[in-house]
Amino acid sequence: MREAVVPAYLLLCLLLGGSVQGVWFNMILQLVGLAIVAWAALGSDERPLIQPAWNLLLLILLGLAVIALQLVPLPASIWPHLGGRERLAAGFSALGVPVPPVAISLAPHESLTAMFAMIPPIAVICAMLRLRAYRSRWLAITLVAGTIVGILIGVLQVSGGAASPWYLYAETSRGLATGFFANANHMATLLVATLPFLAALLASVRGGSAQQCSAMAALIVGLALVILVGLALNQSLAGYLLAVPVALASVMIVLPGRNRFRTISAMVSGTLLIIAIIALWVVPIGGHNLRGDVQSSVLSRQEILTTSIRATRDLLPFGSGAGTFRSAYQLYEDHDRLEKPIVNHAHNEYVEVAFETGVPGLVVLGLFLAWWVSAAGRAWRSGVSPFARAASVASAAILAHSLVDFPLRTAAISTVFAMCLALLAQPKVQRGHVRDSSELRPTRHLSWE
Template sequence: MIRHLVVPTYLLACLLLGGASAAGYTVNLLLQLAAIPIIGWALWTLAQTGIPTAIRAPLALWALLVLIALVQLIPLPPSIWTLLPGRGSVVEGYRLLEMPLPWLPLSLAPGNSLASLLWLLPAFAIFLATVVLGAFRGRGVAIVVVAVTLVSVALGALQVVSGGSAYIYEITNYGAAVGFFANSNHNATLLLVSIPFLAALQKALLKRHRSPRNVSAIRLMISGAYAVILVGLLINASLAGIGLGVPITLVTWLVFGKQRPIFRRLALGITAIGTVAAILTIVIGPFGNNLFGKQGDQANFSRQTSFSRTLDAAGDYLPVGSGVGTFQSIYRTQEPLSTVTPFYMNHAHSDWIELLLETGLPGIALAVLFLIWWSVRARAVWGADEREPFAQAAIIAGTAIMLHSMVDYPLRTAALSAVFALCVGLVSGVRPYVRPRPASATKSGARHISI
């Protein structure tokens, strides 16, 4: 059915074209424009059928996210906005210019806030197309994720050996395997996401094809794909990618593997020990990580410096935040003049810390509500009598994205925000759309044969 190609096709477009946050504005605009008819179709369907109970909670969370951003755009009288924390410099600027204080919104960069709302369109389209339209097949979206990942590994290898060519974006990590992304860490996130989806795809294929020849071919094909992903993580050289790759692989093996009950506890122990060992190795190992390691000449652009300055700024703007999309403007006010250069920090390298700065306590409260919902749904998926493999894969993949977001900003790209929205949709418990049978087809009646 053509309907089931909507999510895989649009997801493919997001993965191929939406790999940058500070570049690729033209292709991201195309993705946003393409999202509008999908969103319109889904909203029209909701108006006709109502909101199913299963998707009310995630829809409400999406609505709250948009509401927070929209409230930040409402103009406020000077008697109100001047009382908000962090606005003293704005008041002083108008005083020096001898200009009367105008009505201003909560956001200190309303244009950027509006642009940030538009950047949500691809993710919102994927989510609505999944939970409202059912315009997907589990195998279809898994094939897209895995296929793009494998091609991205090949492209990344070409980028490494070509000496500066084969890169898609002008602003990128030259010399690193970035694939279809501008940032090598974001390519690592895609590699992590592909691991559980590949396992779910294997389970689905083996369920459909039971002949020994087909089973052997599927296992060989999947093993080759895993090998390519492993090579991709190694040549990508993202510390977070390699560190998270160990627990993600072990958890995937624990969920989709067939361990005997007697070895189940052993498998759990191996997963726990392997996870802790991987994290400690990255944190205290001699790999030059710029969060916990010794800071060198690039200290001003390290995560340690970025986290510290962003948290300081977040404290200045609590409890309401500085406004969605204002990070760059606010961060520059935290930099000492002696360290200012033509280069700048485009994001905090932590989606969670940047969320705290831009949305304050309302944004953090929304994040807590989402994590509670995610935990409840994860428990429901694992407790189901018939477990849905692609929903299980979505839980692992979505968790991987959230963990990587602690030390990077994958959700600021259309590609990975679309993948995360897909995971949220799959975790909601929805199923692909099935065309209703005509009433005449369901009626049973007596038939007579006359001779």
């Protein structure tokens, strides 16, 4: 039962964590996550963590420290001189009110909410690295099962039209298959991230009987076709464009270690991924699907980015505070514009991190990306579990999509991403041995990954 903890929690996050609109759902996930984190902190593990795992945990602590420091009140002699705070201090003076101590964050309650939102992914990483409360195969099966259920709900949503009662949130992409999500693009992220784990399940039976391999291949092909149906119903341009390079990279997981096609596939997949990001970049927000009824008035991604970068420069060196993008962005909008749509996110996760956390956040982000590149490279150079390689492909797709969207702002995608990071941080496996360290135990029957 211990090894079912992370798969069960992952499934719960997929079912309940599709949008920040689900306040009560997210609260449940955070409370359960807190219990898991406490268990991991108090529990013991005879097997020491290797350096990549320690580095990942250290990066998490650094990220939390950046947010925590933003909540510390600063004296009135200091905070007005920080970037972008002059107009706020002038507001107190205009009201004839003494300037009070104020935190770095422009909205501390929103920063605290952002910290709470990090609990589910942190819980997954802690449970996997500290408690070993998982099996890689179970995680992959859970992810696939949750995705398939989301597709089935998407079928009901599309068949019921825009007024379908199967949509789970008031503000959602009606008429499209969103599954457990409010945003169709985020459902597309889940569909794309599931593809490499299908390949890992197939690669995990390599070396078994011909009958077993054939049966698994038929099952994987059938599930892949279901995901393609889900992408068609989802109608997300991001899903279409990212699925091609991810599918090609997934084929590399199944191929034997020494295969010339791997190098060619890697180059083509990387090129297609860059093309996909460029194509998504030039498409206006609101035009991310192939329907012909896209609204004529859509937000310009370039306009949001330009305003966000201008605000980021003004707010340096500490940013506006984690979770404050929406309220802080309004200070820099064109106030002479008659129609001012609400901008919740920068639609570029990296720019939003700089906007909210300034230089400290960018330093942590840079360290994390360096860690990810190293871990992903190790997954392909060494004889590790195919699930680690699947994690590298899935996490790369999520990181790429974050250049033009904000999928990691949902508990569902952030826990999938956290699962991938923990798989990348696991110990190496001997060449020719496909099992990961969580499954090294005596067995008297035929087992498969």
